[in-house]
Amino acid sequence: MAHVLVVEDDKMNARLFEVILRRRGGFDVTVTENVPELLRLAAKGSVDLVLMDVSLSNSEHEGKAMDGIQITRMLKDDPVTADIPVILATAHAMRGDRERFLEASRADDYIAKPIVDQDKLIAKVQAFVGRKQRTGV
Helix, strand or coil, X not given: CCEEEEECCCHHHHHHHHHHHXXXXXXXXXXXXXXXXXXXXXXXXXXXXXXXXXXXXXCEECCEECCHHHHHHXXXXXXXXXXXXXXXXXXXXXXXXXXXXXXXXXXXXXXECCCCCHHHHHHHHHHXXXXXXXXXX
């Protein structure tokens, strides 16, 4: 079963993502906003995809506040975790936000919150997880 790491600071959104991905998508799901924990899990090789909130308000690493863009850059800059697909999730959905966030973070994709089409989210995650499993990356 594919393992999705959800990085979300809003408890309601975290629970919604967990329910959608676990019950409807059949994924193993871990939810955290703790940066050292998520980096450890990703480095272990057990994470198939990260769903990353852009605007994290409580996350920090080595005493420095971190948002989802910065954390994604850390994942993409590390050769051990660079190939893990990251989908940004954000309520920032104005024209140009998608492109700006993807460029700044080097994430693989972007979805807008609130999630109105659960099937689209599941299909997007399945596509990335399937691609990763087919290529062995």
